[in-house]
Structure formats: structure tokens, C-alpha cells
Amino acid sequence: MSHGGRATAPRPGRVRLDQLLVERGLAETRSRAQALLLAGRVRVGPAEAARTDRKPGEQVAHDLHIALVERAPFVSRGGEKLCGALDAFGVDPTDRVCLDVGASTGGFTDCLLQRGARRVYALDVGRGQLAESLRIDARVVSLERTHVRRLLPADPEAVRLPEPVSLAVIDVSFISLTRVMHAVLGAVRPGGTVVA
Known part of the structure; x- marks a missing residue:
């Protein structure tokens, strides 16, 4: 991550969202996790505030609630x-x-x-x-x-x-x-x- 051209380390206890999908077995690879996120097939956050527009590289807490959206008829829209x-x-x-x-x-x-x-x-x-x-x-x-x-x-x-x-x-x-x-x-x- 960078702010004003400076590189900053991720905060402790946080992980990239795409990596978290892989760690939880929701995607085979980070590339696939990124594709799922970009296709809007991942709900992130508690049910009442869940969003599908999160960025793959976003740093998130390890215990964040994540769910795959029901399988669409095709691998992407x-x-x-x-x-x-x-x-x-x-x-x-x-x-x-x-x-x-x-x-x-x-x-x-x-x-x-x-x-x-x-x-x-x-x-x-x-x-x-x-x-x-x-x-x-x-x-x-x-x-x-x-x-x-x-x-x-x-x-x-x-x-x-x-x-x-x-x-x-x-x-x-x-x-x-x-x-x-x-x-x-x-x-x-x-x-x-x-x-x-």
C-alpha cells in the first residue's frame, strides 16, 4: 500500500482480501479470487452491511465474514x-x-x-x-x-x-x-x- 508515494506495511492481523479467500478455500488461487471479487461473486462483511464491490488487494481482518454469491450460470457475467x-x-x-x-x-x-x-x-x-x-x-x-x-x-x-x-x-x-x-x-x- 502507498500513501503519497510512501510504501506502508499492512497492519498486524490483516491480510489481502484475495489471499483470505484462498486461505479459507473459497478460491483455488489468488488470480481466481481476484476474478470472483471483480465479478461481484463475493459478499464481504456482516449480512446487513455485506458488499460485493471490495477490491482484491484491500487489507482486511482475518475474521472478516466472507461468502460466495450463488453460482451464476456462467463463470462470469x-x-x-x-x-x-x-x-x-x-x-x-x-x-x-x-x-x-x-x-x-x-x-x-x-x-x-x-x-x-x-x-x-x-x-x-x-x-x-x-x-x-x-x-x-x-x-x-x-x-x-x-x-x-x-x-x-x-x-x-x-x-x-x-x-x-x-x-x-x-x-x-x-x-x-x-x-x-x-x-x-x-x-x-x-x-x-x-x-x-
Whole structure:
């Protein structure tokens, strides 16, 4: 923690909130704990004052009341967002090879799998964010620490997908769609679909 540029040590008897989730067995890793907190799936504090908007790095007391919010239909709210888009656009991922650009926790990947996708390449520049349930799913290929531009054949560190992609879904927040679309379109086979 820092105040005015000075580093300060955590107060005695306190721990990072994400670490406390791991210590209590509510999350497998700190990355997963952070994803749960950012998705609003952790209620923190006594029932009458519980909040779901706490920061992963916040220093909290070891005896703080923590509870997981009932499991949503997908590993993150992104799954609900994509399901709505697939329905609105009439896109069916059944038996398709898909690419999820900006996979993060994997809400879109989860939705695609639940809708019958044969395989999903989950691409994200971050690491350790993809939900464990998706990471161990044989239908998911995690391409973490991979920028979308790596899909361009001319990129010196190009990533070659071993099979043609017929459906790409995109959910990026730190880069414009116009900057990623060329790489995505190059990865999708002719006649394929992109939902962004």
C-alpha cells in the first residue's frame, strides 16, 4: 500500500482480501479470487452491511465474514452477455471451432461450450484469469499471454491455430475493435462469423 508515494506495511492481523479467500478455500488461487471479487461473486462483511464491490488487494481482518454469491450460470457475467447476443443475431455455436478474443475469466468461452461448441481457443493478454473449470476442460485451449496481433501471419511471434475457426467472439476493453478486427478476420475461415 502507498500513501503519497510512501510504501506502508499492512497492519498486524490483516491480510489481502484475495489471499483470505484462498486461505479459507473459497478460491483455488489468488488470480481466481481476484476474478470472483471483480465479478461481484463475493459478499464481504456482516449480512446487513455485506458488499460485493471490495477490491482484491484491500487489507482486511482475518475474521472478516466472507461468502460466495450463488453460482451464476456462467463463470462470469460475460456469458450472459454473449448468450443474449447469440440469440439476438441467430448465431449457433453447436459443433463449431471458436475463438474467444479477450477471454479473461472465460464467460464467453463458458457460454460457447454450454451452447455446444466443439472447441474454444481462449485468447487473452493476461495470465491466470481463466476459470479453473475451463482451464481443465479438454475442449478449451488457453492462449494466455497472447496478444491478438499474434494471429497475424506476418507477426514475428505468430500463433498458428491448428484448425480453422468458424466463429470468433470478441470482448476487449483496452483496445479498439478496429485495431483487432484485421487479425481476427484473418483467423476466421471464409464464411465464418464474428460477434463483437
